[in-house]
Amino acid sequence: MSGLLGRIRRKATAPPAAPRTADDELFGGRRVLDRGFARHEQAGLQMSFLAMARRIPHLVARTAGLAWSVDRTALCTVAAAEAGQGLGAAFGLLATNRVLVRLFAAAPTAQRVEAALPSLAWVAAASALVAVLREISKAATGRLEPKVERAAAVQLLRPVIGAELAAIEDPEFRRLLDSAQYGTDAARRMVHLNVAVVNALISLASAAGVLAVLHPVLLPMLVLIALPKGCGAVRSARRRYRSIQAWLEHLRKRHQLAGLLIEQHTATEIRVHAVGPYLLRHFEAMSQEGEDEQARLARAEAATGLAAGAGSGIATAATFVVLGVLLTTGMIPLAVAGTAVIAIRTSTLQLGSFVGQVNQLYEESLFYTDLERAVVRAVERAIPRDGSDVGKPPDEIRLENVTFTYPDRSAPAVDDVSLTVRRGQIIALVGENGSGKTTLSKLLAGLYMPDKGRITWDGTDITDLDRSSLFAHVTLIAQDFMRWPFTARTNILVGRPDVGPDPGRIDRAAAYAEADAVIAELPKGLDTLLDRNYSEGVNLSGGQWQHFALARAKFREGSVIIADEPTAALDARSEIAAFARIRELAADGCTVILISHRMASCRHADTIYVLHHGRLAEQGTHAALLARPGSLYASYYNLQADQFAP
């Protein structure tokens, strides 16, 4: 009865079925691509089994190259141990043949056993050698794997951190980066697989060699056994890779949903607005879609495996028929037939693992290829480093008819803007939301290059300057400044990490930004971890974080300061103090570009620029703009001032 009531109650309170798919409702469209990674080169996906087999040396060489760069001794140990195992296996097989020949000879049993004993000892010695070498190889591989993974990760991350901001914001590049991140794991697995492939290849070659010596017709039979399994394995690998590529965004979004449900910054809305059950429902729906795809893959793989297994089984049966014919027609003696059976058994087993390993190696290599492709793209879009050095702080930064449009937008974010900032001046950028202030500040900082017009520093076009030397002068207090999940000290130090944690400089920066009062209250002072997600970590309020952002900026000691809403979270007293200090920076010879919606904080600027739909609508001093009839600036200023009127 209670079960029935429970069911009825559940039914009554069950949330209404989602009207659209989770993808549509949450993300504005389906996140599964029909065409896989179609816009990228799909060389790997066009490949036949034979073409793939031809790629093995290349794959092995590529992984070996990576391994060589991180630990030559370990690589050489693995190579020697694997070669030794192959030779040991071949030797063991030949010794087995001698044992069989002795055992099948025409003599009394005791005599035959005695004659076989030395060869038997060689078989045992070969097995022991193979076992020892296998463990040596395993130990060296274990040492290599993490190093190769690290090398692959650094190989990817180094060019990515040096790529243009526009590249990082490009969704296509982001997608490639996502796939490439699987490549670092793939590189690690490729080491192990490479070893396994080389091992299987050597053992296979030795077994095949022994078979060829026993009778040449047995060799092509071995190839016949291999082919169906090989083709099936490639088919499965391609299918899995295509599926992962198609479902990559779906997977990312699903992980994102799961993360949102447990993160700290979402916890309040999750509870008060009941966003939790809503997102959980969509998470479940998306997971079910993923499960359906997994089931489809499993079914397809089983069918492919069945067909490949049947093909190989028929070929194996045919091989034994051939062996029977050779034996009954007296073309090979019984001892040789016995060795051949062992060799066929060994090689088909090896073949099974060889095909499986090559298949996995191929699949991993597809991801590693994405990593390499991402590296190439990042290098193509690298911030140029070959310009002239900026040298001293710039006396004049000038924008001449600068236009910039985001790649996925039709209207320019900054449209035909010209302005000049001189050293020691404060300029303020004001305007409504989306009028282009932040974009303009990023152009000034050298983060974006204009589509039209030019930006010069002391007369030199910034495209001719070494951008890293330009960045060295810029201090950015961004609207969405980073709240680094590090210690309080490091949160200041990251303003200019290369100078090191100079205690005096850190204290001065903290005092300047009034972060010292916040630090004094932290349980471990500057050593306190500013991340509540970890033990002994603490949470800061928005305003307290802003003090850290200002301290970081001071620590940097740049000469061009771009402050985008630098005081939005500060209390009234701190805000006034912060603006007074920013003005002092200009008096000390810095160039200050201030973005703020608080008109009162802009009034001291030497020139105020008003942006409207990306265009420069007005410019002048506070007094001049206020006096101007119909001025946008005056309307913004008066709107705010009126709020304080009695």
Ligand SMILES: Nc1ncnc2c1ncn2[C@@H]1O[C@H](COP(=O)(O)OP(=O)(O)OP(=O)(O)O)[C@@H](O)[C@H]1O
């Ligand atoms: N990374 C981006 N990619 C595409 N469009 C962008 C990007 N950043 C900003 N935009 C668009 O460019 C226009 C200008 O944005 P910008 O952030 O420069 O305005 P803003 O004046 O700083 O706005 P706010 O006062 O709200 O901070 C807006 O239409 C915005 O949607």
